[in-house]
Amino acid sequence: MSKSTVRYILQRLAISLVTLFVILVVLFCMVRFLPGSPINNEHLSEAQRAAIEASYGLNLPLPQQFVKYVGGMLTGDFGVSMNLYKDMQVSSLVGTAAPISFFLGLCACILGTIVGIFLGVVAALNKNTIWDTLTTVLSVIGVSIPSFVFAMLILIIFGSNLHILPTMYSSAQPIYSAIMPIIALSMSVIANVARFTRTEMISVLNSDYIMLAKAKGLSRKDIIFKHALRNTLIPIITILGPILVNLMTGTMVVEKVCSVPGLGKLLINSIQASDYNVILACAFLYAAMYILMMLVIDVSYGIIDPRIRLGKDE
Amino acid sequence: MKKLLSVLMAGTMALSLAACGSGSGGANTFTFASELDIKNLDSCDADDGTSFNAMHAVIDGLMGLDEDGNIANAIAEEHTVSDDGLTHTFKLRDAKWSNGEPVTAQDFVYAWQRIIKNVGNYAYMMGSDGAHITGADELIAKTGNGEELTQEDLDTLGAKAEDDKTLVVTLTSPVSYFEELMTFPCYYPINEKFAEEQGDGYAKSAEAILSNGAFVMESWTPGSTATFVKNEDYWNADQVKLDKLVMNLVQEPTVAAQNFDSGSNDFAPIDSDLVDQYKDNDAFTTFKEGFLFYLQPNFQNTDLQNLNLRKALSLAIDREDFATNVLKDGSIEANGFVPEDLSIGPNGQDFRDDAKDFTTYDLEAAQAALDQALQELGKSEITLKLMYGTDESPMDTMATYLQNAFTKLNGLNIEMVATTKQDRIYNKQANGEFDISCTRWGPDYGDATTYLNLMKSDNVNNYGKWVNADYDALMAQISTEANVETRWNLMLQAEEMAMNDYVNIPVFQKGTSALENPSVKGLVFRPVGVPYTFNYVSKEA
Numbered sequence: 009m010s011k012s013t014v015r016y017i018l019q020r021l022a023i024s025l026v027t028l029f030v031i032l033v034v035l036f037c038m039v040r041f042l043p044g045s046p047i048n049n050e051h052l053s054e055a056q057r058a059a060i061e062a063s064y065g066l067n068l069p070l071p072q073q074f075v076k077y078v079g080g081m082l083t084g085d086f087g088v089s090m091n092l093y094k095d096m097q098v099s100s101l102v103g104t105a106a107p108i109s110f111f112l113g114l115c116a117c118i119l120g121t122i123v124g125i126f127l128g129v130v131a132a133l134n135k136n137t138i139w140d141t142l143t144t145v146l147s148v149i150g151v152s153i154p155s156f157v158f159a160m161l162i163l164i165i166f167g168s169n170l171h172i173l174p175t176m177y178s179s180a181q182p183i184y185s186a187i188m189p190i191i192a193l194s195m196s197v198i199a200n201v202a203r204f205t206r207t208e209m210i211s212v213l214n215s216d217y218i219m220l221a222k223a224k225g226l227s228r229k230d231i232i233f234k235h236a237l238r239n240t241l242i243p244i245i246t247i248l249g250p251i252l253v254n255l256m257t258g259t260m261v262v263e264k265v266c267s268v269p270g271l272g273k274l275l276i277n278s279i280q281a282s283d284y285n286v287i288l289a290c291a292f293l294y295a296a297m298y299i300l301m302m303l304v305i306d307v308s309y310g311i312i313d314p315r316i317r318l319g320k321d322e
Numbered sequence: 323m324k325k326l327l328s329v330l331m332a333g334t335m336a337l338s339l340a341a342c343g344s345g346s347g348g349a350n351t352f353t354f355a356s357e358l359d360i361k362n363l364d365s366c367d368a369d370d371g372t373s374f375n376a377m378h379a380v381i382d383g384l385m386g387l388d389e390d391g392n393i394a395n396a397i398a399e400e401h402t403v404s405d406d407g408l409t410h411t412f413k414l415r416d417a418k419w420s421n422g423e424p425v426t427a428q429d430f431v432y433a434w435q436r437i438i439k440n441v442g443n444y445a446y447m448m449g450s451d452g453a454h455i456t457g458a459d460e461l462i463a464k465t466g467n468g469e470e471l472t473q474e475d476l477d478t479l480g481a482k483a484e485d486d487k488t489l490v491v492t493l494t495s496p497v498s499y500f501e502e503l504m505t506f507p508c509y510y511p512i513n514e515k516f517a518e519e520q521g522d523g524y525a526k527s528a529e530a531i532l533s534n535g536a537f538v539m540e541s542w543t544p545g546s547t548a549t550f551v552k553n554e555d556y557w558n559a560d561q562v563k564l565d566k567l568v569m570n571l572v573q574e575p576t577v578a579a580q581n582f583d584s585g586s587n588d589f590a591p592i593d594s595d596l597v598d599q600y601k602d603n604d605a606f607t608t609f610k611e612g613f614l615f616y617l618q619p620n621f622q623n624t625d626l627q628n629l630n631l632r633k634a635l636s637l638a639i640d641r642e643d644f645a646t647n648v649l650k651d652g653s654i655e656a657n658g659f660v661p662e663d664l665s666i667g668p669n670g671q672d673f674r675d676d677a678k679d680f681t682t683y684d685l686e687a688a689q690a691a692l693d694q695a696l697q698e699l700g701k702s703e704i705t706l707k708l709m710y711g712t713d714e715s716p717m718d719t720m721a722t723y724l725q726n727a728f729t730k731l732n733g734l735n736i737e738m739v740a741t742t743k744q745d746r747i748y749n750k751q752a753n754g755e756f757d758i759s760c761t762r763w764g765p766d767y768g769d770a771t772t773y774l775n776l777m778k779s780d781n782v783n784n785y786g787k788w789v790n791a792d793y794d795a796l797m798a799q800i801s802t803e804a805n806v807e808t809r810w811n812l813m814l815q816a817e818e819m820a821m822n823d824y825v826n827i828p829v830f831q832k833g834t835s836a837l838e839n840p841s842v843k844g845l846v847f848r849p850v851g852v853p854y855t856f857n858y859v860s861k862e863a
Binding site: 043044045048049050051052053054055056057059060062063091092093094095096101104105163164167168171174175176177178179264265266267268269270273274277280282 | 359360361362364367368369441443445446465466468522526541543544545546547570572573574577580581583584585586713741742743744745747748752761762763764766782783
């Protein structure tokens with residue numbers, strides 16, 4: 009790795025860290041300014057409520073609360089839940105929920121990409137045939153219908169009616185019960201990847217070097233797999249970033265529908281309960297994942313093609 | 323393509339086979355869906371129905387419920403009360419914690435002191451807002467001033483372990499509903515050694531809670547499921563028919579109903595939106611909750627000080643229409659300030675059966691009362707602000723319905739003030755910045771005073787600032803009256819006095835609609851304290 013590449017990576021890393029800090033400040037303030045409070049049992053008198061708030065440090069001035077929170081964060085202490093899971097460590101709550109969401113997201117992404125590429129290639133190779141039309145229709149449906157609607161449909165058809173899939177997630181059967189949410193989540197990935205692959209593949213198939221390959225008398229199989237597909241796949245990496253980010257937001261509702269105890273469900277529930285520390289930790293983790301993904305994409309672009317490095321270069 | 327099809331078919335077949343091996347459990351497993359999660363199982367902290375359900379599945383207090391929902395001895399084998407009603411002596415039965423240690427009187431003393439020491443949510447239930455235990459109010463006042471309590475301080479609490487099997491509780495005034503109170507989770511015992519070992523983690527995971535009840539908590543995944551297995555060492559184990567209890571947590575009503583249809587839930591609470599779809603189903607059932615939704619007028623508002631104006635408001639509400647046609651979830655119209663099925667009198671009758679009906683719908687009479695009010699106030703029209711929290715469903719539905727009902731009266735304008743529950747209670751109501759507030763109250767114990775106390779002039783929840791010396795005197799008399807029949811009549815009088823003055827305007831008593839597997843029997847529901855008792859549930863194969 010050249011010196012300039014290392015420098016580029018360090019630069020991007022520094023920018024990411026600054027962004028994360030800004031996000032943390034904004035999140036912290038926004039969460040504190042949310043209407044409602046984690047302590048809102050009407051049976052508590054004002055004095056009792058004040059005593060409970062004081063025990064969580066909510067009576068301190070905001071900057072002091074922030075410093076305390078960041079101090080704790082640096083040592084891995086994300087505070088305790090104030091309402092949803094009273095006094096439980098947020099780190100353990102998020103630690104249990106996050107891997108489930110990551111697993112679902114990753115599986116949906118892999119499944120979606122494989123199926124999407126397959127469909128895209130089939131459509132491109134059979135351009136203007138019934139297969140092409142079918143793929144286009146599927147893609148439009150996949151893009152326009154939200155993943156939680158798919159989740160509901162699968163739940164009703166395969167869960168309630170046919171009894172093939174379990175209707176809710178069970179930690180005792182983490183793979184089997186994850187099938188439904190994974191399929192639901194992968195729909196939009198399939199649609200996006202298929203459309204993109206089709207367009208790319210058609211443009212590659214029309215390029216001069218493919219014509220040259222054909223002129224050289226290479227077999228159709230060689231042309232497709234050795235030349236066309238390879239060159240089609242590289243640009244697909246560029247859309248995987250946004251797709252993964254999209255998936256993150258999609259998991260929130262799908263998790264709720266499929267009763268998956270993941271990060272999205274935890275975030276929604278914590279917002280409903282105004283559970284400050286839980287909201288902060290979940291939202292921050294989402295932000296961190298987003299930034300990490302952007303960082304990886306930026307850096308990998310920079311390595312693959314030094315011309316598209318962002319920021320100043322020597 | 324053929325290859326692809328065959329792969330797909332093989333996949334589907336494999337899944338179908340896998341499905342055969344799964345399912346919600348055997349005939350002796352009861353699956354219960356809940357919209358909320360368990361907060362934790364610490365009697366010092368947990369303050370919601372779902373946590374109470376789970377706590378009661380694993381822990382028995384001094385008193386419990388029998389299979390008909392009546393108060394019965396649990397860990398207490400015998401209960402005696404002194405003649406003056408101020409000393410309660412409980413003899414404990416031989417019961418064991420799941421670590422093999424015996425349940426002792428000290429376990430109760432420790433648990434109760436711990437709630438006060440840790441400023442628990444229900445600390446006030448130890449004092450004059452609940453059990454009236456001597457010393458409790460003084461200790462609570464100290465913690466309110468930010469003082470740390472020493473063991474010496476805590477020992478001033480009137481709950482003493484005379485020996486391992488004898489608990490003596492002394493009160494500042496007689497509490498006729500003391501046995502009922504003892505079913506409430508904040509009075510559950512805690513094994514001191516175990517709790518201290520667990521430290522901050524106590525009751526926050528399946529491993530960190532001891533059982534002396536019908537079930538032992540096997541696992542708990544927050545946001546997903548909690549499983550419980552039968553406690554073979556339970557003192558009343560013969561009565562427990564289930565082998566396993568599963569709680570499916572944080573399920574939206576729609577999802578819970580779907581899972582009920584697929585057989586994954588035996589019990590699923592549903593909301594108003596689903597009622598029409600399921601109301602003819604055998605599984606459809608409703609329960610009356612203890613929650614009363616009512617309007618609190620602000621007596622510092624000069625218009626609202628007018629009795630006829632408050633009367634007009636009450637008469638303009640078609641409560642039955644609202645409960646049966648809008649809410650549809652088993653809610654019923656409120657006829658007074660004490661809900662139905664809450665308080666049982668000396669002769670076994672419900673408070674509402676003995677009390678008068680104070681609410682009627684009569685638009686003409688409402689208009690006449692309003693006209694009278696306008697005349698008395700010398701005004702041609704009145705504008706009132708109706709405040710509600712948007713985060714406390716179905717308060718928003720109620721507010722919209724009431725706005726519509728009130729504006730049918732000529733000369734009355736309603737402005738809606740939408741806010742949050744916290745802002746409503748602790749800012750607007752506490753500072754008197756409201757005209758009429760949509761509010762609610764859930765009972766702390768099964769006695770009418772849990773509602774009637776709210777209207778005492780010094781009650782913190784009397785945000786409307788209604789002050790009536792006669793009412794205060796009556797309530798003071800009720801709190802010291804030892805004769806249950808006299809006390810019962812005094813409570814009826816108190817409600818009548820308040821309702822005739824339209825201190826608060828009751829609207830409806832909340833209900834719950836649920837889907838319950840028809841083969842399930844013995845699920846005990848109670849509108850106060852622990853909502854569901856699973857000890858007697860059985861499932862026909």
